[in-house]
Amino acid sequence: MPRENTHRTLEVYYEKVATCPLRDRQYNFFELVYVLSGRGYYAINDNRVAFSVGDLFLITPKDCHDFDLKGICEFMVIRFSERYIREYQWNSMDHIECLLYHASHLSGSVIVNTEDEHMVNALMQNLHQATAYEPIYREDLVRHLVNAILVIAAKNIAIIKPKGINPQADIRMLQILDYIQEHIRQPNLLKIATIAEKFGLSPTYLGSYFRRQSNESIQQYISSYKIRLIEYRLRFSDRRIHEIADEFGFADESHINKFFKRHQGVSLKKYRNRLSVVPPVEAVLSLKTSSG
Template sequence: MGKENLHQSVEVIYKKVDECPLTDWQLTFFQLVYIISGTGALRINGNRRPYEPENLLLLTPNDYYSFDISSTTEFLLIRFSSSYVKEYKWQSIDHIECLLHYATHLSGCILRCQCDAVLVKAIVESLRSGIDHKDIYDEDLTRHFVNALIVIAARNISKIRPANLRENVDKRILDIIDYIQFHIFEPQKLKASAIAEVFGLSDTYLGSYFKNQCGETIQEFISNYKLRLIEHRLKFSDRRINEIASEFGFADESHLNKFFKKRRNISLTAYRKSQPSNLVI
C-alpha cells in the first residue's frame, strides 16, 4: 500500500497493461480513467465494479484503488490536482469540486448522457493523438481538453438528483444537496438543525423550502440517497453488513436492517443474495 503523487497540475498518461502494477494505492489527486479497450473491474474503497470499453471512471483524492484486469486493457489516465480545480475560473460551476468528490460514492461509469459519451470518446482520441504526435501549443490544447472532460464529468454527476427536482431550482438547493451528499456518512451533520445552521435558515423554513424545490422532504431525500448507496455496497462490495452499518453511522447491524427492510421490504442478506454475482468477472 502506498500513495501516488502528482508532480504537475495536469497529466495525461496512456497505458496498455495485462495486470495492474499497483494494489490499494491511495491517490492525492483527481484521476479520470477512460477505458479505451479491455474488460475487468475497478476496486475502489472496498467496492468492486466491472468496467468495459468507453466507460469513464472518476477517482478522487484519498481514494484507495486497484484494477482487476480480465483482458488486456488500454487506459487513458487524466490526472489533475485539487488546487487546479479550485483555482481555475469556471464560468458557471462554482461547486464543481464538491460534485467531483461525490463521484467517490458511485464507483462506476459516471456518464449518464449518450451524447456526452460520444463527446468524451472524441476528446480522448484527440488527447491520445497528442501523446503520439507532439506539436507546438500542445500543453495549452491538452488543458482545454482536460477542462472539457472535467465539465462533462461534473454535468453527468449533477444529473443524479431528486427525481422531482424543479427545472429552475435555486442554486442554494443544489448547495444543500451537495452538502448532504458530501456528509452522507456523518449522521450528526445531516440533522435538519445542523443543515439549517450551515445555510443560515430556520429548521421550519428549511423543511418547507426543500420540499417545495425537490418534491420530497429533506429527510426523505437523505434516506433515499443513503438507501441507494447501501444497495450499491450490497451489490458491488464484499463488505460485511456490520461494516456497512458502521460506515453509514447506524448503531449496529440490526438498526441498519430495520432501516433497509422498512423501505425495501426485504432483509439486507436476502437482498444481497438476490443480486447477480457482480463480484466475479
Template sequence: MKRENIDQLVKVEYHQTENCPLKDIRFSFFQIVYVISGKGAFTINNNISAYSKGSLILLTPDDQHHLDIEEKTELLLVKFSERYVKDYKWKTINSIGCLLYGASYLSGCILQNKPDVILVESIVSSLLHGINYPDIYQEELTLHYVNALIVIAARNISKMRAEHVGSNTDKRILDIIDYIQGNIHDPALLKVSVISQKFGLSETYLGSYFKNQSGETITHYILNYKLRLIEHRLLFSDMRVNEIVTEFGFSDESHLNKFFKKKHKISLTEFKKNKSAAKSLV
C-alpha cells in the same frame, strides 16, 4: 501504501496493461480513468464494480482502489491536482471540488448521461492524438480537452448524487441540489429561507416540493451530504479537524463534534484514529 504525487497541474497518460498499474498506490490528486478497451473490475474504497470499454471513472485524492483485469486493458489517465480545480476560473460551477469529491460515494462508471458518451469519446480521441502527434500549442489544447472532461464528470456526478432523484425528475430539483452542493461550505447560503428566495418559492412549498421529488426533506439532505463529505475527509485525507471546521463553516471543533456524534456516537478524533473500523460505519 505508496503515495504518488504529480509535478504539474495536469498530466495525461496512455497505458496498456494486463496487470493493475494502480495497485497499492494512493494518489494526492484527482484522476479520470477512461477505459479504451478491455474489461474487469474496479474496487474503490471497498466498493466493487465492473468496467468495460467506454467506462469513465473518477478517482478522488486518497481514494483506496485497484483494478482486477480480466482482459488486456487500454486506459487513458487524466490526472489533475486539487489546486488546479480550486484555482481555475469556472464560469458557472460553484465549489467544483466539493462536487467532484462526491464521486467517492458512487460506484463504477460515472458516465450516465447518454448524450455525453459521444462527447467523451471525441475528447479521448483528441487527447490520444495529442499524445501520439504532439504539435505547436499542444499544451493549451490539452488543457481545454481536460477541462471539458472535468465539466462532463461534474455534470454526471451532479445528476447521480441525489439517491432518489431519477433522470426524468423536474429540472428545478436538480438545480436546487446543484445549488446546495455547490454551497455546502457556507451555512448562511443553505438556510431554507435563502434557498426558497433564490428559486422563487415559499418555504412551505420548497419543503414539500423537495420531499416529493427526492424522497427526503431538504434539511435531511443538506445534513447527510455535508456529513458524507466530512466522513470522506476523515477517512481518505490528512486534513486536521480544525481545517474541516473551517472548510464547512462550523463555529468551532465542539460544534462540529456535536454534529458528527448525532450519527456516529463517537468523536471525530476517535473516528479518524480508527479508520479501518470507521469504514464499516459509512
C-alpha cells in the same frame, strides 16, 4: 498502504497493459481513467464493479482502488492536482467542486448520459491523438480537451442522486434538490414555507416527504450542502471570511463562524490553516506513453 505522489499539476498519458501496474494504492492527486478498450473489474473503497469500453472512473486522494484486467486493456489517464483546479477560472465552480469531493460514493462510471458518452469518447480519442503534437502546440490543446472532459464529468455527477437519496426517489424530489442547489446562496428562498409553496406542498408534508426520500431532514441537507461549498471556498479560493459570509447570505463573520463551528467543530480560519500548503512548483504538463 502505499501512496502515489506527484508534484505536477497535470499529467495525461495513454496506457496499454495486461495487468494493473499499481494495486491497492492511494494518491495525493485526482485521476480520471477512461477505458479505450478491454474489460475487467474495477475496485474502489471495497466496491467492485465490471468495466468495459467507454467507462470513465474518478479517483480522489481519499480513495483506495485497483483494476483487475481481463486481457490487454487500453486507457487514457488524466491526473490533476488541487492546484490545477484552483488556478483555472471555472464558470461552473460548484459543479467542479461536486466532481472533486462528492463522487467517492460512486463505484461505477461517472458518465450516465448517453449523449455525453459519445462526446467524452470523441474528446478522449482527440486527447490520445494530441499526445503526438509538437510540444509548443500540445500543452494548450491538451488542457482545453481535459477541461471539456472535466466539465462533462461534473455535469453527470451533478445529476446522480446524492448518496442518501432513496433509489426510488421520484422526479419531484430531484426537482427539490435542484432548487436547493440553485438557491443555496439565498437563505430567504430556502425557508421551508417558501420551498413548500414552490412545489405545491404544505410545510409539514414537505418535511416528512423529504425525510422519507432521503433519510435526513431538509434542514440537514441544506446545511450539509452549504458546508461543502464553504469548505470548497476555503480550500480553493483566496476569498476572505467576510466575503464568503456575504456570498452565502450570512449577516457577518460571527454568524458564519457559529454555523460552521457547529457542524465542523472549528472556525473557518482554523479550518483553512489546517489545509496543506501546495508547494510552489511550476505548472508542468507531462505526456507519456507506456505499454505492457
